Each structure stands twice: as structure tokens, then as C-alpha cells.
Amino acid sequence: MTIGDDEFLTTKELAALLRVKERKVYELVSDEAVPFTRAMGKLLFPRAAIDSWLIENGQGFSSTAAKVRPNVFLGSHDPLLDWALRESQSGIAAFFDGSMDGVERFAAGEGIAAGMHVFDSADKSWNVNLIRKQFGSRPVVLVQWLWRERGLMLRPDVASGVKGLADVKSLKLVPRQAEAGSQRLLEHLLAEAKIPLGGLKLAPVARTETDATMAVYDGTAEAAFGIESLARQYKLTFVPVMRERYDLLIDRRSWFETPLQAFFDFCRTDAFRKRAAEQPGYDIGGMGKILFNGAS
Numbered sequence: 001m002t003i004g005d006d007e008f009l010t011t012k013e014l015a016a017l018l019r020v021k022e023r024k025v026y027e028l029v030s031d032e033a034v035p036f037t038r039a040m041g042k043l044l045f046p047r048a049a050i051d052s053w054l055i056e057n058g059q060g061f062s063s064t065a066a067k068v069r070p071n072v073f074l075g076s077h078d079p080l081l082d083w084a085l086r087e088s089q090s091g092i093a094a095f096f097d098g099s100m101d102g103v104e105r106f107a108a109g110e111g112i113a114a115g116m117h118v119f120d121s122a123d124k125s126w127n128v129n130l131i132r133k134q135f136g137s138r139p140v141v142l143v144q145w146l147w148r149e150r151g152l153m154l155r156p157d158v159a160s161g162v163k164g165l166a167d168v169k170s171l172k173l174v175p176r177q178a179e180a181g182s183q184r185l186l187e188h189l190l191a192e193a194k195i196p197l198g199g200l201k202l203a204p205v206a207r208t209e210t211d212a213t214m215a216v217y218d219g220t221a222e223a224a225f226g227i228e229s230l231a232r233q234y235k236l237t238f239v240p241v242m243r244e245r246y247d248l249l250i251d252r253r254s255w256f257e258t259p260l261q262a263f264f265d266f267c268r269t270d271a272f273r274k275r276a277a278e279q280p281g282y283d284i285g286g287m288g289k290i291l292f293n294g295a296s
Helices: 011-018 023-029 047-057 079-087 099-107 127-136 165-170 181-192 208-216 228-233 258-266 270-277
Strands: 037-041 042-046 073-074 092-096 113-116 140-154 172-174 222-227 236-252 289-295
Touching: 011 023, 011 042, 011 127, 042 047, 073 099, 079 228, 079 258, 079 270, 092 113, 099 113, 099 127, 099 181, 099 222, 099 236, 127 289, 140 208, 172 208, 181 222, 181 236, 208 222, 208 228, 222 228, 228 236
Parallel strands: 073 092, 073 113, 172 222
Antiparallel strands: 037 042, 113 236, 140 222, 140 236, 140 289
């Protein structure tokens, strides 16, 4: 269901916004616990008053979190996501500069959603622990988007004999920025393998998955810790290392607005499924599964 920018919400729209049953809304009205008015026997809820009510009754977040967020997708770069944002004609802009950068900017209200793939070595999980710890009961939702294969992408002329991370010690490697989930994961895996990052030959930092791929493709570097779909697209050798889950952190109010609804509608189309199937290393099974709901 899409909630627009109307001055008043209906009972059904308010229930969707609060993620409760309609009967709960009627209970709030009966207790006069929520701002409302009546017109022609119909309950209506002033949008501005509801926003203020949410701020006053919220826990663990300030009024800055309720400001109108710009229609910007933050966080980790993913080529399929980048393509889907454009093809959906959602009007959502993108600023991809790493998972942790996206989480920080999202917390500051700089976007409506953020893509992320942050590995938690404590329990070998993805994203949920970080979001639960940082956002608590704030009105955010973490949604599973897809799984993707991550590993070493190599120039074919240097790929012979490379079986895993231990073999990159002699190769010039493309690092990512410190805020990138892939860099955090790479450093964790290197530490596990007792390979000091400082002892590797490093190329200049690449800030997106595509930039890392292009550095290998054009000869600036010999290897990168990238994703299979891009390695195959540029005919690079790919050595799988880990399957990672890429999730979407979404502002709960923005979830119901037209831009994100247009994006998610497109992700349910045959065109999107065809595109995902054509890209090696992607698995969209489980897309849309709610992993964390700070409002529940």
C-alpha cells in the first residue's frame, strides 16, 4: 500500500504506517491517545500532527530522525541495485560510498534507504546485529534483498595457481575505502589467514564495486576482492571466497511513500527477475524478508 503526501491519513493508512491492525488504531482513538478528527462520520488523522505524535511518543530517537528525508539511496554499491533504481523510474538518487558510510548517513537523515553487507564475525551473521544495536526501537526496517558471491577477481594472465586469499601476497590488490563492507570483510579474512594487510602490494583505493573491477580490467591492479557478476561481465577470472547477504535498511515512513513503492514494485517484475538471473553470482531467493523491524 502506498501512502502519499495527503494532509490527512485514513484509518487504514495510519494502521499501515504504524504497522498495526486497524482495530489498534480504533483503540488509540477511543483512548484519545492519537490526534484525529471526524468528517462526515469518517475518522481522519492530520499528517503533521501524527508526525509530531510519533516524535513525542518515540523512544531512542530525536526529532531530527523525523525530518523529511531526501529521496537518496545510500550505502554499499551493487550493480543490480544501481540498475534497478534507474529502471524503476522511482526518482530515487544514489550516493554509494560503503556500508558503514551509508549507515552513518542514514542515521543522520540523509537518505531513505541504505544498502549494506556487514559481516559479524562473532556469530557469522550479516547486518542484523549492527542495526539492532545502533537503531534499537527507531522506526527502521531491515529487509533482505539478495545473496551474492564474493571472491577474488583476477586478470587472466596472473590467475594461474591462485586458489584463495593466501595466493594474493604476490599480486597487486585493489583496496576499498575503510567504510566499505567488502574492505572490512577482506581485512577480517586476511587476519584469520594471518596475512598482514600492510605487507600486500596495494593499488589506489576504489570506492565502488565497478571501480574495483575496472582497476583490474585496465591493468592498474592484478586482483580485487569483488563480486562474481562484475568479474564475469568483464571476463576476469573469479575465485569464490564467501557468499554474502546484501540487505536494505529502510526508513519506515519512507517505505510507504511513492518512490520506494515504485522501486519495490519494479523488483517484483519479470524484467527484474530476468536481469538478476542473467547476472552470475546473484540469488534473489528470500527477497523482501523482514529481518529487523525497529517499530515492532
